Amino acid sequence: MTNQDQPIDLDKIRQQYDFLPYPESEINLFPTSLEQLYIHSLATPYYLRYQTVVNTHDKIILDAGCGSGMQALALAAANPGAKIIGVDLSERSVELARQRFAYHNIDNAEFHAISLDDIQQLGYKFDLINCDEVLYLLPDPGATLKLFHSVLSSKGIIRSNLHSYHQRVQYYRTQELFQFVGLYNEDSVENALAIVKESLDNLQDSVRIKTFFQHYSNNQLQNTPLPLKDKLMDEWLLTNYLLRGDKGYTIPELFDFLENANLNFLSMVNWRHWNVADLFKNQDNLPLFWEMGLESASEAEKLHLYELFNPVHRLLDFWCVNDNDSPFPTSPISWRGEQWSNCLVSLHPILRRASIKEDLLTCISQRQEFEISQYVKFPSLQPVTIDSTLISCLLPLWEAPQSFTQLVAHWLAIQPLCLDTLEPKTEEQSFWEISQLLIKLETFTYILLELTD
Structure with a gap:
């Protein structure tokens, strides 16, 4: 059974995030990264679509899979006056989100421990749906996008992402290993994590699954104090080697999901970093084959080419909109x-x-x-x-x-x-x-x- 075939057990996923709510950040932290706020601001995709500066007061924003509420807090900070609705499977995560908002005295928000399948029962039409680091864990991303479309306002925007199959293929091979030996059936997340750590400690340094882990530990956590380093290493293992339900997708699959959900692709969130022409030494003097090919290629084809050339992006991070709304922004x-x-x-x-x-x-x-x-x-x-x-x-x-x-x-x-x-x-x-x-x-x-x- 490959990673793409692994069955998805929502109870196991809930159990994993009850064990380690994500992100596990201190409740007093407030998002200050302007890049993070820029991504979470409705003003960014709204301008790309409508060439209009949107007033976020009284807009309704859904954080689908809100976890412990850190991204919901970023959505509140980036969209003054908007109402934030957060939903998540994990009751423990939702309670942390409520505590986080109470600590920061933000009361224009509500959080629900429910499945995404139940969001229609909330009775809202959303101006922005943020579904970050969730869609690739769900049994049918296309069906979820259809569900989002059903609760999207007429000029609403969806921001979501899928894991890139091409970028994460080595992790899926490791997930297949630990699934094959039964760790994905382990009732205790803590026990499964202990077995993985013991296995890595005893493997030779040249073994591939150990080198990937050591690269993260040595390069990104080199100067991190030990208690925090251990915590971050556990989080990395859970979100890469033991991530239940994790699946990778390609650009053609993403565009198929959007088409079947009656949604239009708007843009990659980090669109400047998906230009296939940038991969060549001289954009103004491309080989004739590629110059002619790129001139006639669709947006989806160009993105697919980029990823086949250079699969460096972990996420296929995108904005999409209603397919019946066709404004004509002018340069x-x-x-x-x-x-x-x-x-x-x-x-x-x-x-x-x-x-x-x-x-x-x-x-x-x-x-x-x-x-x-x-x-x-x-x-x-x-x-x-x-x-x-x-x-x-x-x-x-x-x-x-x-x-x-x-x-x-x-x-x-x-x-x-x-x-x-x-x-x-x-x-x-x-x-x-x-x-x-x-x-x-x-x-x-x-x-x-x-x-x-």
């Missing part, structure tokens, strides 16, 4: 003067923080470049910087969204002369300079451009 590269005149410019909500504004003011006073990508790195492959002569024009965005014409006027007031000729700068020159800056930053969703007419 600002193609905008003309009238469109720019009707454009409202906003900073991504996650970047609108006083600490970042202070960094910007420091760069302005010291005439240094401002690296806007340092706060949320993954939308870009390289540092994204703003020239010291331009960064001051962005400052008003930390107070409120600005019209494009306001930013142009602000820029003219700051720099009324051309630096090379000292002649008065025209409005057309300022228009071009600001539009080029915004086009650059909008590419990475650091700046959001919304047509108001």
Whole structure:
């Protein structure tokens, strides 16, 4: 029996997470990673779909498989005013989630120890469904996506993920080993874990399943204090070598699931890291075979090619939407003067923080470049910087969204002369300079451009 054929026992999965709720983090911790908040913010996928800055007040968000509530807390932090609904099989995990929210005085939330099959009984239509690190554990991911579709609002968005079969194939081989010798039938998770650890201790260092474990232990936990190191190693073994129900999937299978659930693929969450052309030395001079092939390839085919070339992503992490909703976002590269005149410019909500504004003011006073990508790195492959002569024009965005014409006027007031000729700068020159800056930053969703007419 291979990993893909292993039967899924939901009671065993519940038992595993009752034994070790995930994530097992201190209740006083609050999510501060801007990258994590960026992923959990409805503003990110909503803009990609609708080219509109969404107001999250009174939005309803489902955290499907909420565990101990750390991600639900990130959803609350990233979406001010939204109502958070968390569901999980594990009663112990749900109780920890309730305690976590109570500790942080967040009362616009509710948690239920129920199966995902019962979410229709909650009576909500959700604006965002977050199902992180869960879908690959379920018997039928396609059926679960259909269920999510049934409780999705008309402009709702689903974020979920599957384990990549190609990236995790070595772990599935190890899972097959421990399933074959009966550890997956072990009633006590603690006993199964002890047997695995004893086995690894006694295997020669050259044995593959031991080298994978040692790589994690030696590289990622090298300077970790012993009590915490032991705890993290146990968690790693449970979520890789003893993960009950774990299955891996491919890109074609993901797109089949979406099609059968009447959902449309929107984007990979880390979309900048799935560009197959980036795998070649020179994107502008691809071999003719690949240049022609990629020009005609669908989005699904390009993603599949990327993974066959370079299976480095553990998760097929994606956003999807209703298939009957077809807006037509336009690239600002193609905008003309009238469109720019009707454009409202906003900073991504996650970047609108006083600490970042202070960094910007420091760069302005010291005439240094401002690296806007340092706060949320993954939308870009390289540092994204703003020239010291331009960064001051962005400052008003930390107070409120600005019209494009306001930013142009602000820029003219700051720099009324051309630096090379000292002649008065025209409005057309300022228009071009600001539009080029915004086009650059909008590419990475650091700046959001919304047509108001």
